[in-house]
Amino acid sequence: MKKTLIAGTALIGLYAGPALAETIGISIPAATHGWAGALNFHAERTVERLKAANPELDFVLTTTSDPGQQVSDLEDMVATRNIDALVVLPFESEPLTAPVQRIAESGVWVTVVDRGLSQEGIENLYVAGDNDSFGRTAGKYFADTLEDGAKVVVMRGIASTVDNERVAGFQAALEGSGIEVLAMDHANWNRDNAFNLMQDYLSRFPEIDAVWAADDDQAVGALAAIEQAGREGEMIVVGGAGMKEMVDRIRKGDKTVPVNVTYPPSMISTAIEMTALGLTGAAPMSGEFILASELITPENAEKFYFEDSPY
Amino acid sequence: MSGTASISKNRARGARRPDLRVIGPLVALVALVLIGMALNPNFLSYANITNVLARSAFIGIIAIGMTFVITAGGLDLSVGSMAAFVAGLAILVMNALAGSMAGLPVLLLGIALALLSGLAAGFINGILITRAGIEAFILTLGTMGIYRSLVTWLADGGTLSLGYELRELYRPVYYGGLFGVSWPIIVFALLAVLGEVVMRHTAFGRHCAAIGSNEKVARYSSVAVTRVKLATYVILGLLVGIAVVMYVPRLGSASATTGLLWELEAIAAVIIGGTLLKGGFGRVWGTVVGVLILSLIGNLLNLTDFVSPYLNGAIQGVVIILAVVLQRDTGAAR
Numbered sequence: 001m002k003k004t005l006i007a008g009t010a011l012i013g014l015y016a017g018p019a020l021a022e023t024i025g026i027s028i029p030a031a032t033h034g035w036a037g038a039l040n041f042h043a044e045r046t047v048e049r050l051k052a053a054n055p056e057l058d059f060v061l062t063t064t065s066d067p068g069q070q071v072s073d074l075e076d077m078v079a080t081r082n083i084d085a086l087v088v089l090p091f092e093s094e095p096l097t098a099p100v101q102r103i104a105e106s107g108v109w110v111t112v113v114d115r116g117l118s119q120e121g122i123e124n125l126y127v128a129g130d131n132d133s134f135g136r137t138a139g140k141y142f143a144d145t146l147e148d149g150a151k152v153v154v155m156r157g158i159a160s161t162v163d164n165e166r167v168a169g170f171q172a173a174l175e176g177s178g179i180e181v182l183a184m185d186h187a188n189w190n191r192d193n194a195f196n197l198m199q200d201y202l203s204r205f206p207e208i209d210a211v212w213a214a215d216d217d218q219a220v221g222a223l224a225a226i227e228q229a230g231r232e233g234e235m236i237v238v239g240g241a242g243m244k245e246m247v248d249r250i251r252k253g254d255k256t257v258p259v260n261v262t263y264p265p266s267m268i269s270t271a272i273e274m275t276a277l278g279l280t281g282a283a284p285m286s287g288e289f290i291l292a293s294e295l296i297t298p299e300n301a302e303k304f305y306f307e308d309s310p311y
Numbered sequence: 312m313s314g315t316a317s318i319s320k321n322r323a324r325g326a327r328r329p330d331l332r333v334i335g336p337l338v339a340l341v342a343l344v345l346i347g348m349a350l351n352p353n354f355l356s357y358a359n360i361t362n363v364l365a366r367s368a369f370i371g372i373i374a375i376g377m378t379f380v381i382t383a384g385g386l387d388l389s390v391g392s393m394a395a396f397v398a399g400l401a402i403l404v405m406n407a408l409a410g411s412m413a414g415l416p417v418l419l420l421g422i423a424l425a426l427l428s429g430l431a432a433g434f435i436n437g438i439l440i441t442r443a444g445i446e447a448f449i450l451t452l453g454t455m456g457i458y459r460s461l462v463t464w465l466a467d468g469g470t471l472s473l474g475y476e477l478r479e480l481y482r483p484v485y486y487g488g489l490f491g492v493s494w495p496i497i498v499f500a501l502l503a504v505l506g507e508v509v510m511r512h513t514a515f516g517r518h519c520a521a522i523g524s525n526e527k528v529a530r531y532s533s534v535a536v537t538r539v540k541l542a543t544y545v546i547l548g549l550l551v552g553i554a555v556v557m558y559v560p561r562l563g564s565a566s567a568t569t570g571l572l573w574e575l576e577a578i579a580a581v582i583i584g585g586t587l588l589k590g591g592f593g594r595v596w597g598t599v600v601g602v603l604i605l606s607l608i609g610n611l612l613n614l615t616d617f618v619s620p621y622l623n624g625a626i627q628g629v630v631i632i633l634a635v636v637l638q639r640d641t642g643a644a645r
Contacts, residue, residue: 030463030468030567031463031467031468031469031567033566033567033568034469034470034566036468037466037467037468037469037470037566037567038468038469040468041467041468041469156620159620159621183616184620185612185613185620186620186623190568190571191470191562191564191566191568192561192562192568192569195366195561195562196362196366196609196610196613197613199358199359199362199366200359200362200610200613200614201613202358203353203354203356203358203359203362203614204351204353204613204614217470217566220562220564221562224561224562228486229358245472311469311470
């Protein structure tokens with residue numbers, strides 16, 4: 001038992017490769033829902049592309065399904081792979097802040113993606129989508145197109161900072177528009193939960209003019225429930241994140257799904273590419289890089305449709 | 312068999328004088344229905360009732376099988392992941408076959424595959440528990456992780472969706488029905504009646520209870536312990552397959568989040584229904600009531616703004632505990 005352990009450690013040591021190569025560690029949540037799946041897809045593609053383009057770059061990619069495991073992954077990366085840079089999408093902000101801070105203090109370049117740490121100034125580079133703008137863009141569309149007194153139901157995601165920021169942006173955009181928000185409940189970014197929640201919204205409210213599903217998985221569930229109740233045409237459904245099925249409906253001019261709001265999972269590619277550039281090139285890369293949420297409309301939908309993406 | 316006689320005697324006595332221990336889950340269910348009626352006039356509408364019953368069907372069908380497993384002193388944590396995996400596999404194969412065959416044969420093959428792979432998955436669980444002697448909790452915790460990863464892998468981290476034509480063809484299995492009652496409700500009801508009959512009136516049901524209450528004594532009483540235990544897991548696997556057959560046509564998709572925590576909801580429903588977690592006593596009708604209680608809580612919380620949505624989990628927890636407290640044995644401690 002002990003022998004295999006030693007042999008194992010020796011193997012890992014060998015595998016770490018030539019000391020001259022720069023190693024980039026990437027730690028992201030496991031593909032447990034559509035958006036995270038696309039995140040994994042884009043991360044793997046970028047790693048392959050960069051490996052082929054820069055033989056001197058080495059990558060360690062780990063996926064985790066809970067914050068505790070992510071902390072262990074980070075510790076392993078530092079201990080066994082001696083990483084020079086870390087690209088991390090924290091599973092949760094609070095528990096990851098101290099471990100990432102220790103890594104940053106040891107001189108490793110740190111790029112934080114999407115979910116900010118709970119303390120400022122730890123990371124060298126911050127790449128993120130704009131959750132406030134995500135909610136605000138959808139809210140602004142409702143305020144611009146719906147009539148005064150229109151009735152809206154909202155589906156929230158998993159209770160989290162991301163969800164709170166989106167909802168705050170949405171509500172801020174609706175202020176003074178005379179649009180009435182009937183109810184807000186959590187569907188946890190899950191199709192089945194959204195289906196059940198929409199069924200219940202439909203039995204509860206005889207009149208609904210719009211659904212802000214806030215996420216395309218939730219929109220899929222909501223649309224199925226609306227179809228079952230035979231109430232298509234009564235209301236519009238606006239999801240978010242730019243799932244290809246939704247973008248497809250938009251470009252075909254679907255009346256129920258008129259628009260969508262982006263929150264690109266390919267931001268992980270932006271983060272990895274910028275980190276690699278920062279390690280290998282001379283261009284300054286530190287600071288914040290915020291990707292705005294755009295409104296996908298029938299006019300521009302073609303630009304957001306990716307045939308081979310899993311999401 | 313002398314055990315049979317005493318069990319039926321007990322049952323006869325129970326029927327004469329129903330105490331709270333027996334009707335506890337029913338009391339909780341009726342209380343929830345009354346609260347629902349008071350909170351929202353649409354609660355008793357046809358649409359809402361059929362919605363709640365149909366969405367209970369998946370976990371309900373699985374929980375019927377879980378009742379047998381738990382009664383025989385076992386446990387299965389893998390059913391939620393298993394459902395996701397079986398759904399993913401069926402969708403993948405149906406999509407692959409769609410080009411080369413007509414729609415209906417593809418659909419029937421997909422359904423057969425779902426049933427068979429559920430059966431096989433249950434058999435794997437059962438054989439490893441009974442023959443290899445691995446603790447059910449640990450083994451099914453392991454297979455839970457395996458099936459969850461496999462479906463994530465099959466879906467490449469995303470979502471597996473049934474092709475449009477197959478989805479339209481398959482749709483009536485969830486949304487259609489007889490005399491306004493949708494198929495999932497009909498199947499759930501039939502299986503519940505069948506399960507109740509098997510539990511109460513067959514040697515198999517009594518053997519499950521005997522094994523759960525004392526495996527050694529059951530063995531000495533010439534109960535085929537290994538075979539019966541294996542059978543409970545195989546039946547549960549098959550029921551998972553049936554639940555998947557009803558689930559896939561609803562949204563036509565499966566992903567890594569499909570069936571998440573179904574195992575705990577199924578186990579909770581079984582225990583709320585009065586089956587003993589340590590085995591030895593089980594009742595299928597109680598399980599059905601337990602499943603309905605769990606779905607009704609979710610439904611009621613969606614129909615009102617009475618509590619903050621952040622507290623939904625707390626409300627569910629309180630109701631589960633209350634439902635079990637109601638049926639505590641106030642007489643001789645068991």
